[in-house]
Amino acid sequence: MPDRLNNVMTWVKVCHLTDILPLGARTIPARKGEIAVFRCGDDSVFAVLNRCPHKQGPLSEGIVHGHRVACPLHSWVIDLETGEAVAPDIGCTPKIPTKVEDGVVFLGVDDA
Amino acid sequence: MVPLMLPTSRERLVVVGNGMAGMRTVEELLKLDHARYKITVFGAEPHPNYDRIMLSSVLAGEKQVDDIVINPRAWYDDNGIVLRADDPVVAIDAKARTVTSRSGLTVSYDRLLIATGSRPIVPPIPGLNLPGVCAFRDIADVDTMISAAETYKRAVVIGGGLLGLEAAWGLKRRGMEVAVVHLMPTLMERQLDEAAGKLLQRDLTERGIAFFTDGQTEEVTGTDRVTGIKLADGREAPADLVVVAIGIRPDIALARAAGLEVNRGIVVGDNLATSDPDIFAVGECAEHRGAVVGLVAPIWDMAKVCAHRLAGGEDMIYAAQATATRLKITGIDVYSAGQLAAGEDEDEIVLRDARRRAYRKLVLRDGKVVGTVLYGDVTDGAWYFDLIRRKTDISDIADRMILGQSATTGGNGPAEVDIASMPDDMQICGCNGVCKGTIVDTIKAKGLDNYDAVKAHTKASASCGSCAPLVRQLLAATLGIEVSASPIPTACKCTDHTHEDVRAQIVKQKLKTQDAVRKAMAWKTVDGCASCRPALNFYLLCAWPGEYQDDSRSRFINERAHANIQKDGTYSVIPRMWGGTATAGELAAIANVARKYDVKEIKITGGQRLGIYGIKKPDLPAVWSELTDAGLVSGHAYAKGLRTVKTCVGLEWCRFGTQDSTSLGKQLERLTWGNWTPHKFKMGVSGCPRNCAEASIKDFGVVCVESGFDLLVGGNGGIELRGTDKLCHVATEAEVLEYCAAFMQLYREEARYLDRTAPWIERVGIAYVRSRIVDDAAGRKALHAKFLHAQSFLQDDPWAQRANQGIDATEFKPLAALV
Incomplete structure (x- = not known):
């Protein structure tokens, strides 16, 4: 798999899968704002900007279930596959590409 | 197929009264013959047809007005019915076969249905015209009571019958001080015997309602607004709201003026026709064989018979049945049916269980049950009522039947009603006259799989709702799934089981992990959701102390981080101050932490302790470490604990x-x-x-x-x-x-x-x-x-564990920054 896609995104190693508890999350400080990295029950990993579209609640502190997380402030549910709020709420938080290879978690980081 | 007919060729049916009886008759008629009549309905209230029985639930704040609408306006439109709401009929001309409404509209009819219901009885006492006095009959009355409860403090309800007590409880729930004045020595004397009436009074007194029994109201006092009431024996009670609920009387004024035969009610025959064969009457305004009715079950029977007659049928007749009463006050269960006390040649069996505050009585005649009064535990009400209706010979079981159905017939537990052994024609819903067989057949025929659909299709539990647990049990039994006994909310959307089911199965099946619970109880999701995970975590923790490992991923953030998240994402730290006391050393430690971590605010909380606000999450373990050193422990200000x-x-x-x-x-x-x-x-x-x-x-x-x-x-x-x-x-x-x-x-x-x-x-x-x-x-x-x-x-301080023992370390540490 190429490490570079169209010269705009780089895969950056951020941690081992085991650094995140199952159904848990870790945060990563970043220039554009804190990123939340989630490990779901099936060991799939997702990352979104750590800001609920509702009142900017830290999604990393929410309860992870399926491929979703419930915001700790007002219980909005965000679909981690898309970053979209689950109906009836409407909103979206930016999603960051992820991949897991040999137990290592990578984030796709914008070069621009 | 509905035959296509021009509107002008249809007969005209005019309905006087847009209440439960009238509209139920129209519903039944539409089922039999959708096209026969062009229907016009006149109603005095500005609302569509609603469930009057549920007004007490609206008053108690358990339901909204929208929840109790039976037929919304769209229903009238969809069925081609002209609804003249807020425009009561003021005159019937039986000769010209017309009615005239308050707005001056005159409409001709071929058949007329009178369903004017009742009016509250107004006692002949001065002061009833004052602002702040109302009845408890319609939505306008409930609005008056709700707005009074928002502004005023004290209410007096005149009348300690079913309606008066429900009014009193609703007002109490809305925060008013409530006193009930009742003419008789015991409450609800028409439905309860003296013993049950006394129990009811005691329980309501404990809930903070005051009573003036043997009290005859002489005057309602006040000049600009009601200020209180005076009783004939000199007792007085202050009041900002007076609700008159001493009874109802059939509304027969229109019928009398039209020359129809009236007595207490509008006299009808077994076919529900009045003295004019083209005019029918149903509901509380009708008098059949000398009796008027005030409960919903016989009214639904009337509606069925009347619709049959209006549709041209000639064989169905109305016959009065025994009726049962239930009080709708949360947590107080009262049930009565048939005769309340034994007369000559009759026996009573009475069971008093002081420990459970339960009381039950059966009245027997010639080896049959003719009446029952239940207080406290009413689960057997339906069974006793069925024995009364069926006139079953109970000689063989008379000695133990007071203990209930399961004790008598050898069922499972004392509280469970044995659904499987019920005969198909056993009535489940007394209000709507729906039998077990009808419910089971409908579930099967229409493939219903949820309670709301069963209610919508069969009408079972659609009126007073007290049989909803039975309907749910029947649904569960028919579908062959786990029986859930009550209309209790399910634990969450991941399961159809109630909280109670889940807790019982955790113990019964020795389920000791969340996965085991979800698997054994057929959860719809793999790892639950944000609602059920914390609940399961608690239930398991409670059921298996020392065995179940608390799951931090199933805790809300505050309980996981042992601090309260604030709206800016920082946390508050609140140490325990035993009984609201502190030592100088503890205060110094709090001051040091506040200075060192530059906290935004220290506040004395409502619970007599100091809260430190604005700590960043990664700093929490260090803050705790310093506090722990001074002997402070977590105040669990974040805990469901x-x-x-x-x-x-x-x-x-x-x-x-x-x-x-x-x-x-x-x-x-x-x-x-x-x-x-x-x-x-x-x-x-x-x-x-x-x-x-x-x-x-x-x-x-x-x-x-x-x-x-x-x-x-x-x-x-x-x-x-x-x-x-x-x-x-x-x-x-x-x-x-x-x-x-x-x-x-x-x-x-x-x-x-x-x-x-x-x-x-x-x-x-x-x-x-x-x-x-x-x-x-x-x-x-x-x-x-x-x-x-x-x-x-x-009792292991979570702060010390996290400050010094490295528990949950990853919780508080971010990963390395992205460069």
């Missing part, structure tokens, strides 16, 4: 103090800290009845008096203000501690997750809690022991 024990200074300092309330508060806090409960749990200990520690709005409160301690439970100063119920009086501090632990354990074991003690007690009743904690000494001691056992695992 023991929060604070508020105390006054008591005997040590106060000139009114009767006991050492501060010391007792500390002892209670030492006993209970670290405990997890279904929701947060607050205590208060006041040294005298002046109650400076506000013990009467706590989950567990103690008010010290000279002779000992009054124990109070179930208070809440939050969203819905609720004063405590008195549990009992005890003499020693040791007893206070034992009762407190036992009460907390009962709450832990039996309440639903996220139930505070207040709604839990509202549901189960203080009588039940007393029966477990006060009356049953052995049971109390067992609960106390279980509480202590759980505490042996739970």
Whole structure:
């Protein structure tokens, strides 16, 4: 798999899968704002900007279930596959590409 | 197929009255013949047709007006019915076959249906025209009562019958001080015998309603607005709202003026026609064979027969049936049917169970049941009622039937109704006359798989709702799934099981992990959701102390981080200050932390301790470490568990103090800290009845008096203000501690997750809690022991674990920054 896609995104190693508890999350400080990295029950990993579209609640502190997380402030549910709020709420938080290879978690980081 | 007919060729049916009886008749008629009539409905109220029985639930705040609408306006439109709401008929001309409405509209009819219902009886006393006086009959009355409850404090309800008591309870729920004036010596004397009436009065008195029995109201006082009432014997009660609910009387004015035969009601035959064969009458306004009706079941029977006749049928006749009554006051169960007391040649069987505060009576004649009165436990009401209706010969079971159906016929448990052994023609829904067979057949024929659909298709439980548990049980039994006995909310959308089911199965099947529960109970999701995971975590923790490993991923952030998240994403740190006291060293440690971590605010909280606000999450372990060094432990200000024990200074300092309330508060806090409960749990200990520690709005409160301690439970100063119920009086501090632990354990074991003690007690009743904690000494001691056992695992300071022992370290550390 190429490490570079169209010269705009780089895969950056951020941690081992085991650094995140199952159904848990870790945060990563970043220039554009804190990123939340989630490990779901099936060991799939997702990352979104750590800001609920509702009142900017830290999604990393929410309860992870399926491929979703419930915001700790007002219980909005965000679909981690898309970053979209689950109906009836409407909103979206930016999603960051992820991949897991040999137990290592990578984030796709914008070069621009 | 509905035959296509021009509107002009259809007969004209005019309905006078847009209430339950009239519209039910129209519904039944449309089912039989959709096209026969062009229908016009006149109604006095500006609303579509609604369920009048449910007005008490609207008043009590359990339902909204929209929830009780039976047929919305769209229904009228869809069925081509012209609705003239807010435009009552003022005259019927039976000769010209026309009616004229208040707005001046005159409409001709071929058939006329009168369903004008009843009017409240107005006693001949002065003052009833004052603002602040109303009846309890329609939505406008309920609006008046609700807005009065928002502004005013004291209400008097005249009338201690079914309607009056439901009004009183609704107003009490809305925060008013309520007194009930009743002409007779006991309440609801038309539905209850004296013993049950007294029990009811006692339970309602405990819920804070005052009673003036044997009270004849002589005058309603006031000049610009009502100020109170005066009784004939000189007693007086102040009031800002007076509700007159002494009874109802058939509304027959129109019929009488039209020359129809009337007596107490509009006289109808078995075919429900009046003295004019083209004019019919149904509902409370009709008098059939000398009797008028006020309950919904016979009215639905009338509607069916009348619709049949209007559709051209000639064989169906109306015959009065025995009826049953149920009171709709949350947590108070009363049921009666048939004859209330034995006459000559009749026997009574009475069972009084003081411990459970239950009472039941059967009236027997010639080996048959002819009446029953149940108080407290009414699960067998439907069975007894069925025996009455069927006139079953009960000679063989007469000696044990008072114990209930399962004890008599050998069912499973005392509270379970045996659905499988019910005959198909056993009536499940008394209001709508729906039998078991009809419900089961409809579920099968239409492939129904949920309660709401069954209700919509069969109408079972669609009126007063008290049979909803049976309907749910039938649905479950028909579909062959786990039986769920009550209209209790399911644990969450991941399951169809109720909280109670889940808790029972955890113990019964020895389920010790969340995965085991989800698998054994067929959860719809793999790892649950944000609602059920914390609930399961608590249920397992409670059921298997020391065995179940608390799952931090199933805790809300505050409980996982042992601090409260604030709206800016920082946290507050609140150490425990036992009984609201502190040492100089503890204060210094708090001051040091505040300075070192540049906290934004220190505040004295409502629970008598200091809160440190604005700590960043990664700093939490270091902050805790410093506080722990000074001997401070977590205050669990974030927990669904023991929060604070508020105390006054008591005997040590106060000139009114009767006991050492501060010391007792500390002892209670030492006993209970670290405990997890279904929701947060607050205590208060006041040294005298002046109650400076506000013990009467706590989950567990103690008010010290000279002779000992009054124990109070179930208070809440939050969203819905609720004063405590008195549990009992005890003499020693040791007893206070034992009762407190036992009460907390009962709450832990039996309440639903996220139930505070207040709604839990509202549901189960203080009588039940007393029966477990006060009356049953052995049971109390067992609960106390279980509480202590759980505490042996739970009293481990979470701050120390995280500050010094490295537990949950990844929780607080971010990963390395992206460059």
